[in-house]
Amino acid sequence: MPSTDIPTFAASQLVLLDAELRAELSETSALASQSSPTALARAGVAILNLQISSQRTGLGGKTVVELELNPAVGGGDIPEHGIRVGDIVGVQEQVGGSAKKREKAEVKAKGAEGVVLKVTSAVVAVALDREEVEVPGGKLWLIKLANDVTYKRMTQTMTRLQNFKEAEYTPFIRVLFGLSSPSPVPQNLSDPEHGLDNVAWIDSSLNDSQKDAIRFALLSKEMALIHGPPGTGKTHTLIELILQMLKQNLRLLVCGPSNIAVDNIVERLAPHKVSIVRLGHPARLLPSVLNHSLDLLTRTSDAGALVQDVRKEMDKKQASIRKTRNGRERRTIYGELKELRKEYRERERGCVDNLVRGSKVILATLHGAGGFHLKNQEFDVVIIDEASQALEAQCWVPLLAAKKVVLAGDHLQLPPTIKSLNSKAKPPKEAKAAKDENVVKNMTLETTLFDRLLALHGPSIKRMLTTQYRMHEKIMAFSSKELYEGKLVAADGVKARLLKDLPYEVKDTEDSREPVVFWDTQGGDFPEKTEDEEVGKKAGKGMSLGESKSNELEAALVKLHVRNLVDAGVRPEDIAVVTPYNAQLAVLSQLLKEAFPGIELGSVDGFQGREKEAVIVSLVRSNPEHEVGFLGEKRRLNVAMTRPKRHLCVIGDSETAGRGSAFLKRWMAFLEETADLRYPNASDLQDLT
Numbered sequence: 001m002p003s004t005d006i007p008t009f010a011a012s013q014l015v016l017l018d019a020e021l022r023a024e025l026s027e028t029s030a031l032a033s034q035s036s037p038t039a040l041a042r043a044g045v046a047i048l049n050l051q052i053s054s055q056r057t058g059l060g061g062k063t064v065v066e067l068e069l070n071p072a073v074g075g076g077d078i079p080e081h082g083i084r085v086g087d088i089v090g091v092q093e094q095v096g097g098s099a100k101k102r103e104k105a106e107v108k109a110k111g112a113e114g115v116v117l118k119v120t121s122a123v124v125a126v127a128l129d130r131e132e133v134e135v136p137g138g139k140l141w142l143i144k145l146a147n148d149v150t151y152k153r154m155t156q157t158m159t160r161l162q163n164f165k166e167a168e169y170t171p172f173i174r175v176l177f178g179l180s181s182p183s184p185v186p187q188n189l190s191d192p193e194h195g196l197d198n199v200a201w202i203d204s205s206l207n208d209s210q211k212d213a214i215r216f217a218l219l220s221k222e223m224a225l226i227h228g229p230p231g232t233g234k235t236h237t238l239i240e241l242i243l244q245m246l247k248q249n250l251r252l253l254v255c256g257p258s259n260i261a262v263d264n265i266v267e268r269l270a271p272h273k274v275s276i277v278r279l280g281h282p283a284r285l286l287p288s289v290l291n292h293s294l295d296l297l298t299r300t301s302d303a304g305a306l307v308q309d310v311r312k313e314m315d316k317k318q319a320s321i322r323k324t325r326n327g328r329e330r331r332t333i334y335g336e337l338k339e340l341r342k343e344y345r346e347r348e349r350g351c352v353d354n355l356v357r358g359s360k361v362i363l364a365t366l367h368g369a370g371g372f373h374l375k376n377q378e379f380d381v382v383i384i385d386e387a388s389q390a391l392e393a394q395c396w397v398p399l400l401a402a403k404k405v406v407l408a409g410d411h412l413q414l415p416p417t418i419k420s421l422n423s424k425a426k427p428p429k430e431a432k433a434a435k436d437e438n439v440v441k442n443m444t445l446e447t448t449l450f451d452r453l454l455a456l457h458g459p460s461i462k463r464m465l466t467t468q469y470r471m472h473e474k475i476m477a478f479s480s481k482e483l484y485e486g487k488l489v490a491a492d493g494v495k496a497r498l499l500k501d502l503p504y505e506v507k508d509t510e511d512s513r514e515p516v517v518f519w520d521t522q523g524g525d526f527p528e529k530t531e532d533e534e535v536g537k538k539a540g541k542g543m544s545l546g547e548s549k550s551n552e553l554e555a556a557l558v559k560l561h562v563r564n565l566v567d568a569g570v571r572p573e574d575i576a577v578v579t580p581y582n583a584q585l586a587v588l589s590q591l592l593k594e595a596f597p598g599i600e601l602g603s604v605d606g607f608q609g610r611e612k613e614a615v616i617v618s619l620v621r622s623n624p625e626h627e628v629g630f631l632g633e634k635r636r637l638n639v640a641m642t643r644p645k646r647h648l649c650v651i652g653d654s655e656t657a658g659r660g661s662a663f664l665k666r667w668m669a670f671l672e673e674t675a676d677l678r679y680p681n682a683s684d685l686q687d688l689t
């Protein structure tokens with residue numbers, strides 16, 4: 001077993017994270033520094049001409065301001081924008097006049113930063129970050145800012161790991177870096193000797209591979225990987241695992257890389273009536289899980305009542321500030337508010353501490369687990385869902401102090417998106433660069449903890465779930481054979497489901513009775529086109545991010561197929577079209593959005609984790625050179641082909657794809673052999689473009 005040198009590993013991560021952050025910042029700041037506020041607003045990342053309509057103390061003692069359109073510009077609805085709940089934004093004074101005057105004023109007007117709490121057509125509410133902020137009056141504008149909090153947490157974590165002395169390495173850390181072998185897990189998991197022969201399962205529907213994975217995770221000492229191919233009930237299994245671990249009286253920290261991944265678990269855990277606390281900014285949580293959020297529990301628990309008294313007083317003061325114009329009076333009130341805030345924080349901290357300490361399951365995003373709430377808290381097990389979508393450094397945020405980890409994921413679907421891979425971010429300064437290059441040798445952020453542990457310790461540290469509950473068995477066949485050792489089995493309820501069997505009326509047609517259709521565009525009549533990809537798409541004139549590909553005739557063919565499905569009775573909301581290329585997405589959007597309201601269009605990467613009754617995959621690439629670019633990535637193709645439940649339609653040029661990569665070649669051959677093959681005529685499609 002080759003071990004990993006921990007300081008070198010941490011140093012490499014730090015270099016790679018630095019490059020990643022620079023790539024991310026350069027994207028946002030290039031746009032911000034090169035564009036005027038009007039251009040930013042057009043690009044959807046800023047809102048102009050706002051004013052404060054109300055101000056109050058919100059959750060966590062934060063000042064919440066509501067912004068509305070300034071009556072001077074006519075008031076009413078805020079023009080369309082791309083700012084969403086959870087975004088980090090700056091609220092700044094909007095200065096008119098010449099560019100020079102603006103520049104001067106911008107240096108002066110620092111404004112405030114916060115998180116968007118609510119967006120409606122008429123108002124945007126922002127929870128400000130710092131507590132003692134004096135929000136600028138007058139005309140304001142709001143701009144979306146880059147979010148570097150996650151990077152800070154990861155960098156702090158890696159720096160700590162880098163500085164650990166060898167004596168500080170826990171047995172857990174030693175195993176995760178291969179300095180020690182994992183404790184052996186018995187082969188026969190249901191042997192009565194381990195007491196797991198007769199588990200009282202809470203969910204009686206669990207299948208054997210799920211039970212096996214749970215037993216394995218319970219018996220493993222340091223780590224267990226639960227490998228969940230598409231639709232195999234990975235989260236389902238984790239819920240049972242959590243409940244079983246609670247029966248053993250273990251204290252758990254459950255994390256995921258995104259808020260939605262964590263909320264998904266909270267929602268499914270809640271009906272089991274276990275006391276759970278969800279950490280995280282309330283603005284970023286699903287409404288259905290707010291009841292479990294720490295902020296809300298702080299307000300509703302008994303201890304919370306004490307906190308509320310102070311809060312009411314703070315609200316009164318806030319309101320009085322807005323009434324007075326007298327500078328001295330304002331200063332006095334600000335002074336009093338400051339005192340009150342101190343008291344509020346102290347009482348709140350006590351209350352929060354009690355809640356966190358008293359809870360057996362805490363849920364947070366990976367980076368959220370690095371907040372002050374969990375300082376000095378100990379957990380028996382850290383469980384990470386969607387672990388193959390998380391950066392390794394992110395996983396270490398909750399893991400530095402852990403004793404055992406259970407990772408659930410699928411390393412054969414897409415890893416987290418890495419911007420620095422293709423970015424034009426400046427390289428580190430020269431002297432440093434040579435050293436850095438040495439350090440990061442053979443390392444990329446794309447390698448997740450899940451991947452690394454598998455490479456380090458081999459398949460004996462994982463258990464795979466093998467029954468899938470999504471796809472018709474023909475849809476699943478290629479993916480199972482190529483990637484999952486042919487072990488996937490379609491559950492009885494899904495293996496023969498077709499569109500014509502949908503619970504509403506669908507005619508029996510050549511499409512609705514077919515689980516897999518392949519429109520092969522070979523022959524060169526469906527050529528791809530190269531387009532510039534842009535930042536700030538709404539503006540239509542953002543900055544180039546590089547090239548993307550589109551294929552108009554292929555898009556027309558998509559339209560033809562969608563129309564056939566809809567004519568048969570399939571609802572547009574049960575159909576999705578996915579494609580790896582953003583430029584193709586734009587073409588499809590123009591062609592389909594209005595014609596079929598409710599249809600969903602998405603990039604393959606964005607559709608990971610999702611499913612639809614019918615999915616059309618537009619492969620786009622068609623060129624005499626047989627170039628396939630990133631379409632050749634088998635994990636991307638795997639995601640694309642495993643989204644549908646009842647109907648998969650692939651549209652592409654088998655000649656181009658077939659020479660692109662070995663995996664693509666085998667897929668094309670498989671489709672030609674097993675799918676319902678069709679050869680379109682390009683000239684019939686002209687009127688559909």
Ligand SMILES: Nc1ncnc2c1ncn2[C@@H]1O[C@H](COP(=O)(O)OP(=O)(O)OP(=O)(O)O)[C@@H](O)[C@H]1O
Nearest residue numbers: 205206207228229230231232233234235236469609
């Ligand atoms: N043992 C089971 N019996 C019946 N249905 C199940 C079982 N396990 C999972 N399912 C169903 O399979 C579907 C997928 O489950 P879940 O959402 O847990 O999967 P996942 O593996 O987390 O999803 P993804 O494939 O998107 O990663 C759900 O509808 C779930 O109810």
